[in-house]
Amino acid sequence: MADEMNDVLQEVTGGEYKYGFYTDIEMDTAPKGLNEDIIRFISAKKNEPEWMLEFRLKAYQKWLTMKEPKWAHIEYPPIDFQDIIYYAAPKQKKELESLDEVDPELLDTFNKLGIPLDEQKALAGVAVDAVIDSVSVKTTFQDTLAEKGIIFCSMSEAIQEHPELVKKYIGTVVPIGDNYYSALNSAVFTDGSFCYIPKGVRCPLELSTYFRINAANTGQFERTLVIADEGSYVSYMEGCTAPQRDENQLHAAVVELIAMEDAEIKYSTVQNWYPGDKEGVGGIYNFVTKRGICKGDRSKISWTQVETGSSVTWKYPSCILLGKDSIGEFYSVAVTNNYQQADTGTKMIHLGEGSRSTIISKGISAGRSQNSYRGLVKVGRKALNSRNFSQCDSLLMGDKCGAHTWPYIKSENKSSIVEHEATTSKISDDQLFYCNQRGIDTEKAIGLIVNGYAREVLNKLPMEFAVEAQKLLAISLEGSVG
């Protein structure tokens, strides 16, 4: 039994990354390195207004004074920030009018990824903004959305077309100097998605962004801003892939969500950056700052993430629950394999009376990986009658990996209730034996158990993503998932 288990786990580590191809597209890149000139270059390239350049330069100055955070349970060689190309874009000769004009190589890339980029995918009911390397290449369904008054476009476009909205909200949830990587992002971000849902509008489509790092030696720094005005609803999805390369690439994104009174934002991520090979060579460093603020009363922000990629992940999607009776949710499945390292979790900051939050985190570690949950639940003095429930489970597959839980809980009033539960275990021999007895082989049994283990979170994903996430789990733990 033990041998069989080991064989299966061996196969698990045999899972290869399926999105590792590289598309040969003519690229327009900036020289390597980071300085004020590069920032001016990026800003000029994107034809940005003066205030945006100032925002960037301020962030750069702040960044220079900051230190890389060292507290996370991750190890990686020092990053040479001067060895990164901060701007890389597919060369565009003219404005695109229709899909036919998109570089066929590029279309091919997205077809390989299975992204519903072309109009045929209309039935899927998904509006897509695709960001390759640093630049948004195509946003679909803009017209349908415009009818409802919804703005969904690339960040660069938003800066041109809706400067007042961007100026009002950018950097309000994740301030420039929030942390090292958010400061870096604020200085050099090149594109991303922007979304505004007007008052009382229920977004009829699932909005989706696909991020892809294509060029070598580049970092991807995208910035996403989602604003849901009073009484609106939006479901937003995000997916990411990258080609297989021997060197590590940096991805430092910032995502800001703002939910006004009675608004709801559902943000789902399937993160599948290249995780490095079996020996831990290459892969993406995924250092992301994601934060949402429930500004109005009864607003709700829900984060759902399936983390299977990246060689190093450092990511804590958080909610600031400012409004009365606001709700924050965090559902996460993090799978690490081979030499992957993940330090991920959430922060729930209760400031409003009667705010509620739920945290469900499921970690699965295999191979020689390290998987950590790190979270904060803070209930402020004035957040009377708040409620939090957290559950963090870890599943260990193999004796060379690690699973860690670092929750921080702080409460400052008597009427709030905070509960935290965590367990760490492996797939028990009893469970496997039970399945074997009923004619399910060990490999299928592990699949069954892992799927059941993650179900609570997978169920929270929008339909299109749930299917993909399940497939991803299967790829990441290939050979063991049925």
Added chain:
Amino acid sequence: METNFSLQSFLVEQYKNNQKTIKEGDSSKLAQMRDKAFEAFAENGFPDKSMDNWRSTDLTKALSHDYKILLQAPPYNPVDSYFKCNIKDFDTFMFTFLNGWYVHKNVPLTVFPDGIIVGSLAHAKKEYPEIVDKYLGTIAKDNNNPMLNLNGAFMQDGAFVYVPEGVQISKPLQIVNIVNTKEDLLIQNRNLIIVEKNAALKLVHCDDSVTTTDTFINSVSEIYVGQNAEVSYYKLENKDSQSLLINSLYVKQENDSRFLSNGITFNSGVTRNTITVNIDGSNCDADVNGLYLVDKQQKVDNYVRINHNKPHSRSSQLYKGIMDDQASGSFTGYVYVEKDAQKTEAYQTNNNIALTDEASVGANPFLEIYADDVKCSHGATIGQLDNEALFYMRQRGICERNSRMLLMYAFAMEVVNKIDIEALHKQTDDMVSRRLRGELSICDMCELHCGDHTELHFEIDMSKI
């Protein structure tokens, strides 16, 4: 007036000027260790809030306070006149320490007929250098505790307990640290407790104050639990509200050993308890419990770390706290499971009740696990009393005040019931109930010494439940 004073530079100076006195009687190994600890202290100083495991303890005020240190044992002064342990029918071997120094009349070390040695560490290092050298400083090793460096540099006296192989102590041993001074003292004692193979020890360790002054106690204890040995360690803290108490306990467990710890904080200004248990053998049991009942501006920070370095051992942590007024309580429980420590079972529970909107509660239940065949879990809750339970009792005619007290009492009893010395159990039980009624903190000056033994009366007969 104290704004420019730096405790760190004062201590560095003191060490440099008084090395000879401090190192008196040191073996060469010990003297070396001391210098190393001093260098580490001079370089790193006191812990501050930027250190993850010192976030809940604020030493800022103390660091500019002008403390005195006693580098030499004070003349003999019997403590009976002002101190009496008020635990009824508590039959123990009692050893008292006054302001950090062992109180004795020419008998610094008591040797029992069965070979147990108890007494002053300052003398033990001269008379039993082979024992002291073998253990002192080998159990308390921790890079994340700067207070250990400070203690390592300045430690002079403290309790020395040696239980030889196969010996079981007949009555509990009680060590009492009393502070009775008009000056603001910085006291740094070091306790060394060695329990050899197949031996057993029950130890009650009390911190008491007689006077109310700004004292700063930085105490370090090392306990060695030999193969198949058993140690029960009880820590009672009942200090005045101005004191600053930093206790660091380090335990090393060998194969098949059992260690039980129960720490109860009734009253203190600022308290920090660090407990680190190194399970260096297989088939060990470690049971670490604590209860903190704090009110007013008291601050308690409990930090428990259990290192499972070997397979097949079990550990459990149970900490409970009730925070009243503006008090703050924090618990950090750390379970570390080493790569090869398979079949480890580690459980951790922390429950807190906040009684007011000014109280703060922190809970950090951490797990760091590198072995796959383990069962580990933790649970932490912060909340108020269960409304349904209250309602149930109210329904049956019990008044609100009584129902609340009954619930709090039941909440605290889970920890108290783990005390297996009857007299101590009864006394703690009684103190908890009085503490819950707020009686203990009414008489600030006398703390525990009011001698009042009226029991808590509930409207219903507790014995029938």
